[in-house]
Amino acid sequence: MVWLWDLNGESDQPLRKMQGQHRGAVTAVAFSQDGKYAATGDRNGELMLWNVSDGELRYQPLGHHSMVTALHFAQGQLISVSRDNTVRTWRLGTDGAVQMSEIKRRSNEVDQVGVSSDGKYLLDSQGQEMRVLSFPGGLTETIFQNPSQANVFKSFALFSPDNRLVVTTSSSEGILQLWRLDKPRTYEIRQLMPTDRYPATCAAFVPDGTYVIGGSKDRNIYVWPMPSRDEVDLQVMATLTSIGKEVENSQGQVKVIAEMENPPQHPLFAGDVVTMVADPRK
Structure with missing residues (x-):
């Protein structure tokens, strides 16, 4: 079953139950940007699209072959992610959804x-x-x-x-x-x-x-x-002072020693972890 709560209301009880239900446990939920629609997906790969205002089931896109793990609305389309290793994009129409693309x-x-x-x-x-x-x-x-x-x-x-x-x-x-x-x-x-x-x-x-x-x-x-x-946006600059010439382990790593500027607004201390990005063009 799918339930809807009013987060601005004072009651902790659901506002309404959606008119219909999945055959499997619901595993993903998303709202459209305008709040008019909600999409749900279940462990069987089934998708459903609902009207938020009255809880009516609009229609069911074809879905996936395995569990739906994430849903997103973007640019008037529904994007669904599944454990069948696919991401599918659906164009939402008045009477149904059409699959537009699939990424493996x-x-x-x-x-x-x-x-x-x-x-x-x-x-x-x-x-x-x-x-x-x-x-x-x-x-x-x-x-x-x-x-x-x-x-x-x-x-x-x-x-x-x-x-x-x-x-x-x-x-x-x-x-x-x-x-x-x-x-x-x-x-x-x-x-x-x-x-x-x-x-x-x-x-x-x-x-x-x-x-x-x-x-x-x-x-x-x-x-x-x-x-x-x-x-x-902060980028700390560093001067390389030493680069090892020998590979230290099976992963092909070498030792690099750098002297870094310590920014006054966000100073670095001993033990801090930083990511050093080396531009290969220089």
Whole structure:
């Protein structure tokens, strides 16, 4: 069953029950930008589109062959993500939905896959690598990677409301990672640490982008303030003083020593983690 609550009301009881139900457990929900429609998906791959005003079921798009894990409305279309390793785009009409495109995912380790607010980009992961793909062609726009010692991306990868940042998790300790999307290189700008170390299961940005909220397997909810625009735009310059000539391990790593400028507004301290981006053109 699908229920609707009024968040501005005083009652904790649902406003209404939607007129119809899925055959399997509901696994994904999304509202259209204007709030007129809601889309739901279930563990069997079934999709449903509802009128929010009266709870009436408008129609059922064809759906997927496996569990629906994420839904997004963008530019008048519905985008559905499934464990059948596909992302499908649906044009919503008056009497039904027409599938417009399909992108094959490389893995389904990340269930809650993000789509940019303008509907132009999609996140897709495989192991320690995350790609930003363009819609509808699925072309790779940029790639970012976890450090070699980190775990693989899992659970979720979501765009911030302004599409400048991405939040992910790859740790069994519930640490969230904030990435700054940039060309030619995307980099991690902050790690968000929970009080108790349990795997993160979900996350969301506040619509105005001031906070990010995360949920963990221990049933706790955490709220973190987002970095300011100045922090996001801050780039610390460094001078390379030494580059090792010998490969140190089987992963092909070399030691690099750099002297960095310490910004007065946000000083770095011993033990701080930074991401160094080397421009190969220089």
